[in-house]
Structures are given as C-alpha cells and as structure tokens.
Amino acid sequence: MGRHLITAVILTFTLFNILPSEARGNGQGHGLHTGFYASSCPRVEEIVSEVVARVRERNPKLPPALIRLFFHDCFVKGCDASILLDATPSGEPVEKASPANGETLRGLEVIDEIKAQLEQECPRTVSCADILAFAAREAVYLAGLPRHDVPAGRRDSRTSRASDVFVNLPTPATPLNDIIDMFSRRNLSIEDMVVLSGGPLHWRSTMHPI
Known part of the structure; x- marks a missing residue:
C-alpha cells in the first residue's frame, strides 16, 4: 500500500471523527467515548466486523466505498x-439525491445488513451514525492497518437536505480554490485534501482493476 493511501485511510478514520456534529454526545452532556455500547450492545463491533469482512469476500470494492460513504456523510x-x-418530514430532496452523491454512492446495502443484524441483537440501541463509523474503521483495517478504537455515542440526524451538499461537498465541477476552502474550514490541509479525495479511488483501482 502506498504512503498516500495509508495517509488517506488514517485521515478518513481519525479526522472525520472530530468534525463538528449534531450527533456528538450521548445525551448526558458528554463527548464520544470508546466502549459506549459495552453494556447495551456488547457485540456491536464484532457484528460490524463480521459483516464487512463477509461483504468484502463478495466484492473487494466495497471497503473503499464504505470509507467514501463515511466521508460524504461527515463532510x-x-x-x-x-x-x-430516504426522506424527511419536510419533503425536501435528501442528501442522497444530490448530484454529488446520487448513483455514485455504494455500500448502502452493507449498512442495511449491519443494521438488520444489530436490530436482532439489541433492538433500537445502536445509531446508524455509529454503524457508519465502525464500518469505516473495518475498511481501514482491511486495508492492512491496525484496528483502531472508535469512540461512539453519535445520534442520528432527522434532517437531510440535498441543498446542504452543494455548499459542503466538492464535485468534479467545483473550482479548486473552493475545494481548498471547504477543507481548510475543517482544519484540513491541501495534502489532506488530495489524499482524502484520491485514496479510496486508488485503493479500488489497485485491488480490483476495472
């Protein structure tokens, strides 16, 4: 694995866990912390790991797709x-419907599979936001890096607007200076921008050439 790809997966895993989020906190004024589900759903990370490993056997392109999915959510x-x-009470187009996401998003079925198993194991306990974070960590692990601890306790948003994507997530048509500004607002450098944008794509092409 190349140096830039290693940097990409590390940044994806670590930096996006500290971005501002409506989901931050556990409802008691505390921040995210490891072992959040130790009592309420002790097998959560094991289940996520098993599902991601299983789907990778079916399709080696899915782990980098999970990293990209986490990136697009957090950004x-x-x-x-x-x-x-898929929809919100306001009836506005959701983030999925944005041209920056749309048909290019992959790995959604993996999250659905994980969620279904967790609902059998511990109903109405684990947030989808934490599932995304755990799944992205497993993708990092499958890239050959050590499995890192993931702080949990995120809350799921009830809102999703395609209009928010246009101003926060770069597209192929976004001017370079605007892309740099999007990353700098999140305390990410130009190098961070390059590796986060290109790392998952590089991994996908080298693991399973088209």
Missing part, C-alpha cells in the same frame, strides 16, 4: 448518518 453536517435518510 456535510458532521457524522450523523444524514446521508442514509
């Missing part, structure tokens, strides 16, 4: 699973 309003919503 808009924080890591709140708003990218997973």
